[in-house]
Structure formats: structure tokens, C-alpha cells
Amino acid sequence: MIEKPVQTADLGNTSFWDTVIKSWMDLSSTYWHAAYEQTLDRLTQLPPLGLNREVNLKLLRAFDAWARLYPTGLAYQQVLLEVQLRALEELLQTLTAMAQQGEPLKDWVQLQQLWGNIVDRVFEATFVAEPNLRVRGSFVNAINHSRICQQELMEVWLNWMNLPTRREIDEIHKTIYELRKEVRRLQQALARDEL
Amino acid sequence: MQFENAIAQYQRATQKFLSSISNLSRLREDQIQVGVTPKTAVYHDDKVTLYRFQPVVAQPIPIPILICYALINRPLMVDLQAERSLVANLLHLGLDVYLIDWGYPTRADRWLTLDDYINGYLDRCIDWIRTQHQLPAINLLGICQGGTFSLCYSALHPGKVKNLIVMVTPVDFHIPAALLNCQGGSTLGAAAIDIDLAVEAAGNISGDMLNYEFLMLKPWQQGVQKYLDLIDIVDDEDRLRNFIRMEKWIFDSPDQPGEVYRQFLKDFYQQNKLIQGSVMLGEQRVNLGQIKIPVLNLIAEKDHLVMPASSLALGQYVGTQDYTVRSFPVGHVGMYVSGKVQKTLPPVIAEWLQARVNEP
Numbered sequence: 001m002i003e004k005p006v007q008t009a010d011l012g013n014t015s016f017w018d019t020v021i022k023s024w025m026d027l028s029s030t031y032w033h034a035a036y037e038q039t040l041d042r043l044t045q046l047p048p049l050g051l052n053r054e055v056n057l058k059l060l061r062a063f064d065a066w067a068r069l070y071p072t073g074l075a076y077q078q079v080l081l082e083v084q085l086r087a088l089e090e091l092l093q094t095l096t097a098m099a100q101q102g103e104p105l106k107d108w109v110q111l112q113q114l115w116g117n118i119v120d121r122v123f124e125a126t127f128v129a130e131p132n133l134r135v136r137g138s139f140v141n142a143i144n145h146s147r148i149c150q151q152e153l154m155e156v157w158l159n160w161m162n163l164p165t166r167r168e169i170d171e172i173h174k175t176i177y178e179l180r181k182e183v184r185r186l187q188q189a190l191a192r193d194e195l
Numbered sequence: 196m197q198f199e200n201a202i203a204q205y206q207r208a209t210q211k212f213l214s215s216i217s218n219l220s221r222l223r224e225d226q227i228q229v230g231v232t233p234k235t236a237v238y239h240d241d242k243v244t245l246y247r248f249q250p251v252v253a254q255p256i257p258i259p260i261l262i263c264y265a266l267i268n269r270p271l272m273v274d275l276q277a278e279r280s281l282v283a284n285l286l287h288l289g290l291d292v293y294l295i296d297w298g299y300p301t302r303a304d305r306w307l308t309l310d311d312y313i314n315g316y317l318d319r320c321i322d323w324i325r326t327q328h329q330l331p332a333i334n335l336l337g338i339c340q341g342g343t344f345s346l347c348y349s350a351l352h353p354g355k356v357k358n359l360i361v362m363v364t365p366v367d368f369h370i371p372a373a374l375l376n377c378q379g380g381s382t383l384g385a386a387a388i389d390i391d392l393a394v395e396a397a398g399n400i401s402g403d404m405l406n407y408e409f410l411m412l413k414p415w416q417q418g419v420q421k422y423l424d425l426i427d428i429v430d431d432e433d434r435l436r437n438f439i440r441m442e443k444w445i446f447d448s449p450d451q452p453g454e455v456y457r458q459f460l461k462d463f464y465q466q467n468k469l470i471q472g473s474v475m476l477g478e479q480r481v482n483l484g485q486i487k488i489p490v491l492n493l494i495a496e497k498d499h500l501v502m503p504a505s506s507l508a509l510g511q512y513v514g515t516q517d518y519t520v521r522s523f524p525v526g527h528v529g530m531y532v533s534g535k536v537q538k539t540l541p542p543v544i545a546e547w548l549q550a551r552v553n554e555p
């Protein structure tokens with residue numbers, strides 16, 4: 001089961017944009033809770049019955065994994081948005097400070113370099129912070145979990161079509177890999193004996 | 196900056212870009228060559244190829260050097276372009292240079308382990324060179340992840356390596372605030388990335404995914420800025436070729452065998468076992484204290500992939516009395532392609548090796 005989205009790190013004072021993002025996230029969270037967790041989520045947790053029990057279970061799990069990808073992705077997008085907004089805020093502060101010191105921008109190249117440096121620095125500072133790293137991790141793990149569930153469904157279809165599955169091919173590759181190692185060990189032992 | 200000036204600059208940049216279209220249109224993909232120094236494939240082992248570069252001096256230093264590159268990206272970074280080639284410079288300084296090319300692992304290689312790479316492929320390449328040159332031990336130059344492999348190898352096979360050079364090599368994987376390490380789980384473990392889940396989902400880890408991870412360490416600089424900077428060089432054909440050569444190298448990324456990725460990320464990144472002396476390769480435990488041969492540690496001061504502190508940690512754990520550190524004011528990739536570094540780095544390596552040729 002994938003973890004529920006976690007709170008992002010507080011990187012500074014509350015601004016207008018923080019309020020906007022928080023409201024948006026609260027709204028999404030409310031919809032998520034009402035529209036999925038209270039309804040379909042409960043359905044996907046029910047044990048299926050009958051001949052197609054196993055297939056239906058895989059289908060429900062794949063749907064659940066795909067649905068749970070949504071809030072983790074949203075939380076990750078929120079952090080990325082915060083990076084852009086904080087970088088813009090810092091850029092404006094820097095430009096103001098430069099203007100006050102009588103050092104206006106020389107050209108657009110300087111502006112773009114200044115902005116780029118700030119964005120990358122804010123991005124790095126944001127994602128070494130553990131809460132944000134956790135948000136990113138939840139998203140990455142949810143993607144992989146969803147992918148595994150999709151592959152399990154695909155394997156059902158491949159079985160129906162009498163086609164080899166990824167799991168079966170992996171088994172063959174593993175057997176070949178182990179046999180090749182065994183052959184190499186035997187060859188080395190033989191070479192030692194011949195000496 | 197006044198509005199009129201900004202418009203005028205934008206117009207100039209646009210004109211420059213348009214007038215440079217002819218340069219771009221003249222270039223062809225197959226004209227962009229990497230790895231131009233003459234070399235011969237001397238040994239094959241599965242997908243691994245051992246190359247020997249053609250020596251350019253009559254009497255090379257009698258102990259050859261083997262370059263062990265990372266599994267990430269292609270090893271020809273050390274020979275990207277003729278005038279800034281680490282390999283070419285080492286050859287001109289009298290070294291006999293070999294290079295391991297790990298090849299492109301496919302799904303059939305997903306079960307290969309670090310033990311297979313280090314105690315298998317690397318060991319057999321070294322044995323081949325030792326046999327050909329009738330030497331008990333050779334010099335080893337490990338780069339980036341290849342440096343970590345070389346450290347493990349030297350600790351486990353001390354009699355086969357005479358001198359060890361490691362370049363931009365991660366040793367301590369828990370350096371604070373290192374983004375790559377944090378994203379690999381150095382601080383949060385599986386909460387940052389569940390490696391078992393990733394390997395189960397993907398089998399081998401795709402090179403494209405790893406490239407995306409590396410680009411996202413500096414998303415603006417790597418994803419936007421460098422292409423904006425391209426406008427400044429696009430009317431200079433040589434610089435444009437160099438830029439595209441670098442693009443070609445960066446995005447030519449082999450997939451990582453699943454089991455190798457699993458062990459490297461879990462044991463090294465997440466659990467930092469290398470400096471704890473608890474990495475297991477097959478049945479053997481890697482203890483850096485067993486490295487008693489001379490070690491030269493080469494560091495890039497502005498490296499954002501392998502933090503200098505990560506490489507510098509080696510001094511605390513290695514068992515040798517002959518330990519040298521040299522650092523260069525460039526980033527990770529700058530170690531191979533910076534014109535200034537290519538004037539100073541190869542002589543440092545050659546002189547350090549030359550000084551130890553006659554030592555037992």
C-alpha cells in the first residue's frame with residue numbers, strides 16, 4: 001500500500017502564493033477523500049468472489065494503485081510549484097537590492113543567468129529537505145507500485161494469449177546466468193587441475 | 196536594463212541564431228565522432244570489451260594502466276575529442292593505456308551482480324593484461340563509480356594492483372546536503388526511493404531514467420541554460436561540434452543491470468557500507484583498510500555529482516601510507532573536457548606513476 005501524501009516542508013514565511021497553494025491542496029485533498037477514499041477505495045479493498053476472483057483482484061489493485069498515484073503526483077507538483085514561486089520571489093528581491101545599490105541589470109543574459117542560478121539553488125535546498133524528499137519518494141514509489149500492478153494485469157492477458165510473460169523470460173535469463181557461472185567455475189577448476 | 200536595449204539584444208540574438216542556421220544544417224550526426232584515439236579491442240568477455248590504445252612513445256612506462264569507468268554513461272568520455280583527450284595526453288606522456296568498455300547491458304544481464312563485475316569482468320581484464328605483460332600487478336585508474344569498483348577490487352586483490360588512482364570517486368555516500376545522495380536514499384532510505392520496488396518494476400534501470408535524475412539535480416542549468424548558451428557558440432563550428440559531441444555522450448546511457456543497481460543503491464547510497472567495511476562481494480567482505488598500495492585521489496572541487504567531501508573521506512579509511520590528494524577547480528565533467536585541466540591533470544598522473552615505477 002502506498003503512503004498517503006505528506007505535508008511539504010515549510011521553507012519560509014507564509015505568502016500570498018503559500019495561501020493559494022494551500023487552499024488548492026486542501027480542496028484537492030477534500031475531493032480526494034470524498035470522491036475516492038470514501039467510495040471506490042472501499043470497493044477496491046473488497047475481496048472479489050467467483051471464477052474470475054484473481055483477475056478481478058489484480059484489476060482492482062491496478063486501479064487502486066493508479067488512483068493513488070494522483071495525490072502523490074499532486075503533492076510533488078506542489079513542491080515544484082513552490083520552487084518556482086520562491087525562486088521568483090528571491091529573484092525580485094535580488095533585483096530590487098541590485099537596483100537600490102545602483103547596479104541595474106546589464107542585459108537579458110545576466111537576468112537569465114541570475115534567475116537560473118536562483119532556481120537551481122532553491123530546487124536543491126528544497127529537495128534535500130526531508131519532508132520534500134519524502135513527497136518525491138512517495139511519488140516515485142507510487143509510480144513503481146502502479147507499474148508493477150499494470151504488469152501483473154498484462155501477464156494475465158499474455159497467459160490468455162499463450163505468450164511468454166516477463167516473469168517467465170526473467171526466469172530463463174536467471175537460469176542461463178547461473179549456468180554460465182557454473183560453466184565458468186568448472187572451466188577454471190579444469191584449468192587448475194591441468195596445471 | 197532599458198526596454199529598448201532588451202529588444203535590441205533580443206533582435207541581435209535572433210539574427211545571430213538565424214545566420215548560424217547554415218552551421219547547424221551543415222552538420223551531420225555521423226560526422227560527430229567520439230573516441231578518436233586509435234585503439235584495438237584485445238579481449239572480449241560477454242558484452243565487455245578491453246581496449247588497448249596504440250602507444251605513441253617508443254618506450255612506454257613498463258607498467259600499463261587500466262582505466263575502469265563507471266557503468267553509467269559510456270567510457271569514451273576519457274577520449275571525447277582529440278585536443279582534450281585524457282587518454283591521448285596520457286599516451287603522449289609515455290603511458291601504455293587500456294580501457295574497459297562495459298557495453299550495453301540488456302534484459303538478459305539483469306541478474307549480473309557487483310561481484311560479477313568486480314571479481315569477474317574487472318578481474319579477468321586485469322589478469323589478461325598481467326599475463327600479456329608478464330607482470331604480477333598493473334596500475335589501475337578508476338573513474339566515478341568505476342573508482343568505487345577499483346577501491347573494492349584493490350582491497351580484495353591487493354597483489355594485482357601496483358598503484359591505484361581514483362578520480363571523482365564517491366566513498367562516503369552520506370555527505371550532508373548532497374542532492375544526488377539524498378534522492379538515492381542516503382537520509383531516508385526506502386522512503387526516498389524503494390530500490391526493491393524500482394528493480395521489480397523495471398528489471399534493468401533505464402539509462403534515460405538515470406539521465407533524467409542527473410538533469411534534475413540542476414534542472415535549469417542542464418535543461419534550459421545550456422541551450423540558451425548555445426546561441427553564443429552556434430556560429431563557431433568547432434565549438435558547436437564540441438557541444439553536440441557532449442550531448443551525444445550525455446544521452447548515450449546504457450541501462451543498469453537490475454541487481455547491480457539494487458546493491459549499489461542499497462549498500463553504498465542508503466547504508467554507506469563501503470566506509471563501514473561491510474560491503475559483501477560474493478563471499479568476500481570489502482575492507483578499505485586492506486588497500487596498502489600507493490593511492491592517488493583526484494578531486495573536482497565544483498563537483499555536484501560526487502561532492503569533494505565524499506571523495507576526500509577515502510583518506511580516513513584507506514590502509515596505505517602513500518596517499519596523495521590533488522584537486523582541480525572544475526566540475527565532474529570538467530575533469531575530462533576542461534582544456535586547462537587537460538594541461539595539468541595528465542602530467543600529475545604520469546609523474547605520480549613514474550615516481551613509483553621502481554618501487555617494489
